[in-house]
Amino acid sequence: MNMIVCVKQVIDPEAPPASFKIDAATNSVVPPAGVPPVISPFDEQAIEAALRIKDAKGGKITVISLGTGLLRDVVKKPLSMGADELILLEDPAFDGGDSWSTAAALAAAIKKVGEFDIVFCGRQAADWDSGQVGSGIAEILGLPSVTLAKKVEVGDSKVTVERVIPDGYEVVEVGLPALITVSNELGEPRYATIKGIMSAKRKEPIIWAPADLEIDTAQIGAAGRRVKMLRLFQPVREGACEIIEGEDEADAGANLAAKLAEVKLL
Amino acid sequence: MADNKGVLILAEVVDGKLAAIATELLGVGRKLADDLGEELGALLVGSEVSGIAQEAIAFGADKVYVVEAPALKDYRTDSYVPVVEKVAKEVMPKILLMGQNSVGRDLAPRAAFRLETSVSTDCVELAIDADSKQLLMTKPVYGGNARAIYTTESMPQMATLRVKAGEPLERDDARKGEVVNIDAGLDESAIRTTVKDTVLEEIKGIKLEDANIVISGGRGIGGPEGFQELEELARMLKGAVGASRPPCDSGWVPDTIQVGLTGKIVSPDLYIAVAISGSSQHLAGCGGSKNIVAINRDPEANIFKEAAYGVVGDWKKIIPAFKEKAKGLLA
Ligand SMILES: Cc1cc2nc3c(=O)[nH]c(=O)nc-3n(C[C@@H](O)[C@H](O)[C@H](O)COP(=O)(O)OP(=O)(O)OC[C@H]3O[C@@H](n4cnc5c(N)ncnc54)[C@H](O)[C@@H]3O)c2cc1C
Ligand SMILES: Cc1cc2nc3c(=O)[nH]c(=O)nc-3n(C[C@H](O)[C@H](O)[C@H](O)COP(=O)(O)OP(=O)(O)OC[C@H]3O[C@@H](n4cnc5c(N)ncnc54)[C@H](O)[C@@H]3O)c2cc1C
Numbered sequence: 001m002n003m004i005v006c007v008k009q010v011i012d013p014e015a016p017p018a019s020f021k022i023d024a025a026t027n028s029v030v031p032p033a034g035v036p037p038v039i040s041p042f043d044e045q046a047i048e049a050a051l052r053i054k055d056a057k058g059g060k061i062t063v064i065s066l067g068t069g070l071l072r073d074v075v076k077k078p079l080s081m082g083a084d085e086l087i088l089l090e091d092p093a094f095d096g097g098d099s100w101s102t103a104a105a106l107a108a109a110i111k112k113v114g115e116f117d118i119v120f121c122g123r124q125a126a127d128w129d130s131g132q133v134g135s136g137i138a139e140i141l142g143l144p145s146v147t148l149a150k151k152v153e154v155g156d157s158k159v160t161v162e163r164v165i166p167d168g169y170e171v172v173e174v175g176l177p178a179l180i181t182v183s184n185e186l187g188e189p190r191y192a193t194i195k196g197i198m199s200a201k202r203k204e205p206i207i208w209a210p211a212d213l214e215i216d217t218a219q220i221g222a223a224g225r226r227v228k229m230l231r232l233f234q235p236v237r238e239g240a241c242e243i244i245e246g247e248d249e250a251d252a253g254a255n256l257a258a259k260l261a262e263v264k265l266l
Numbered sequence: 267m268a269d270n271k272g273v274l275i276l277a278e279v280v281d282g283k284l285a286a287i288a289t290e291l292l293g294v295g296r297k298l299a300d301d302l303g304e305e306l307g308a309l310l311v312g313s314e315v316s317g318i319a320q321e322a323i324a325f326g327a328d329k330v331y332v333v334e335a336p337a338l339k340d341y342r343t344d345s346y347v348p349v350v351e352k353v354a355k356e357v358m359p360k361i362l363l364m365g366q367n368s369v370g371r372d373l374a375p376r377a378a379f380r381l382e383t384s385v386s387t388d389c390v391e392l393a394i395d396a397d398s399k400q401l402l403m404t405k406p407v408y409g410g411n412a413r414a415i416y417t418t419e420s421m422p423q424m425a426t427l428r429v430k431a432g433e434p435l436e437r438d439d440a441r442k443g444e445v446v447n448i449d450a451g452l453d454e455s456a457i458r459t460t461v462k463d464t465v466l467e468e469i470k471g472i473k474l475e476d477a478n479i480v481i482s483g484g485r486g487i488g489g490p491e492g493f494q495e496l497e498e499l500a501r502m503l504k505g506a507v508g509a510s511r512p513p514c515d516s517g518w519v520p521d522t523i524q525v526g527l528t529g530k531i532v533s534p535d536l537y538i539a540v541a542i543s544g545s546s547q548h549l550a551g552c553g554g555s556k557n558i559v560a561i562n563r564d565p566e567a568n569i570f571k572e573a574a575y576g577v578v579g580d581w582k583k584i585i586p587a588f589k590e591k592a593k594g595l596l597a
Contacts, residue, residue, distance in 0.1 A: 011408070013408070013409050013547070014545070016568065017411055017544070017545065017546050017568050018568065020408065020411040020412070020546075022412055029408065029412065098384065099375070099384070100379070100384055103379070123528070124528070126409065127407065127408055128407050128408075128414075129387075129388065129405075129406070129407055129408070129409065129527065130386075130387050130388075131371060131375065131387055131388075132374075132375030132378070132379075132385065132387060134375075135372070135375035135376040135379065136375060136376075136378075136379045138376065139376050139379035139380055140379065144343070144344065144458035144459055145343060145372075145376065146343075146459060147343075147371065147372045148371070148372075150521075160462070164521070165368050165464070166367070166368055166522065166530070167466050167467050167469065167522050168464065168465045168466035168467045168522060169464075169465050170461050170463070170464050170465075171461065171462040171463040171464070171465070172459050172460070172461055172462070173459065173460045173461075173462055174458060174459045174460075175458060178458075183528070184511065184515060184528065185514075185515075185521050187515075188515070226383065226384035226418055226419070226420045227384045227386060227416045227417070227418045228416065228417050228418065228419075229414050229415070229416055230402070230415045230416065230417055231414070231415040232407070232412055232413070232414050232415075233412065233413055233415075234411065234412050234413075235412075235413055237571055237572065239572075239574065241560070241570045241571070241572075241573045241574065241575065241576045242574065242575050242576070243570075243575075243576050243577070243578060244575055244576065244577050248583070249577075249579035249580055249583035249584050249587075250583050250584065250586070250587035251587065252577045252578075252579060252584060252587075253561075253577060253579075253583065253584035253585065253586070253587035253588035253591070254587045254588065254590065254591035255591075256559070256561075256575065256577050256584070256588055257587075257588045257589075257591035257592040257595060258591060258595070259575060260536070260559070260575070260592075261592070261595045265479075265535060265536045265557055266479075266503065266536075266592055266595060266596065
């Protein structure tokens, strides 16, 4: 089984909301001081989905990440979890793109990798939360796609995917090759092993520039953008919280019920 | 670009009726169409949906495009994408809107790439720029910590609208509109996925999305037993129980009751967040509630910034006393 997983480095989405700052003048996010970036959590789950298949059936996992300022310790994490190869699309020309140009560049890289049975993506990147690069890659490469997977099982020439729907899940069968996006219901990604960390340290990523791909530079990065961001802002939080007190915690709880009844919320 | 005209929304049907999101899209779409001075169309796709066309008109559509085929009964990526492609090419709307729900999340991106246009997903506000006449698409990003306003030159301008972010119009059965049938032209051999089974979580009591009172528990609840206590309280208050993500991920409660960016969106009159810190991703699903009440032992927890009322302390002491008092008050 040859698998490709697309992972994105993002600002840690679990950093406390109070640490989140933007620079309004440049419409950009100021990375919080002292909080290192991470692989977008759903992408780690995508790696986990691929690793479970590798555990069961064997195979090779190639990881692709597009971005600038990619920290080696961060983007090598999939290798330390058990992935085999890391390709970085790390070139200023890929930068400042939107979902369209990002999908175009990743699709070109996947084509260059050549042999694959499954492409995995996360359901959405934890920074821009757009949730479309996966479907975009599938459309560009003409692959069937199944989004929001919570379980992926490989049979002969097809996969069975449990796909999350609002009140449960669907069991979907799709032929290979296919693109699958992974949701958190898949379960916790595994930890890196010491052995994995050691071998990841020694492994150098492969770096591809636009010239290495069969793609027109007008289609990638900022040049290929179809969506323009006019403004980035932080919504103002209004409203003050009335703290209900009491003689002790239980009393405060009773007072809360009385208050809610008084304002007709109960 | 000059040839594209009007607003088209995907009108989803649930249990033989317009889905709530469809009426919300019609409400938002009506305003956009009026601001452009153009028509509002609704696209109905399914196996037996033509009977619902009049309902779409009553909620604001000028024209309803009906695409019917047995294979369209349930949503499949490979059957719906070509339908949207065909209709978009025939109708040539300036704006094409869908809901940010199970269908829209899957369909909109793929249809946008097929149509060689773009889509801005999960918008909470859509407006027409007075000068450029372009669609301004406002979307929460970074889990809700910030908002971005996007525009696009590519046609149609596509967006998905967050559930409950739009206001439906008052239903008016006297409204007149036109119904247009469009042939599905489906090639069923091009459908590459098969649904073998659908497994639904059994819903006890009131549906989370419809409840007027929601009591949600977070990581600080500590296990499934604690949720039983919330469950009892919810039954007493005729509300429903929700959760932040960690209790779902830990298997204390079903995944289907997760509230947030990647879970359910609720907007009850009263949302009681118990032992939930108030991450931006969680607030994305409950920020629209009329009143948030926070119970948390950490006075610095972010949830207090969003709450109207709060109690600082251990929920294990607060909830039983709250329940006891409320029981007396409701009696
Ligand atoms: C300075 C700046 C300006 C920007 N301006 C705009 C703008 O004007 N318009 C606009 O639309 N967006 C803009 N963006 C956001 C844009 O870069 C998004 O990150 C891009 O649209 C990719 O989409 P997404 O992150 O929302 O991915 P999603 O569609 O949410 O990602 C889904 C999945 O695709 C894969 N994936 C996504 N990105 C990558 C990647 N880089 N490498 C590997 N895999 C990946 C992952 O598996 C991920 O889980 C800007 C960003 C920056 C930093
Ligand atoms: C892309 C993305 C999407 C996400 N989508 C969602 C989503 O849809 N929904 C969601 O909820 N999360 C989502 N998350 C996760 C989110 O970032 C947070 O991790 C999560 O919401 C935290 O849940 P919590 O508040 O229950 O836990 P914590 O942040 O750990 O907070 C627990 C709280 O309980 C309090 N507490 C502990 N014990 C007690 C006690 N005995 N009495 C009173 N208070 C107590 C603590 O003070 C603390 O404030 C998403 C994350 C990402 C990156």
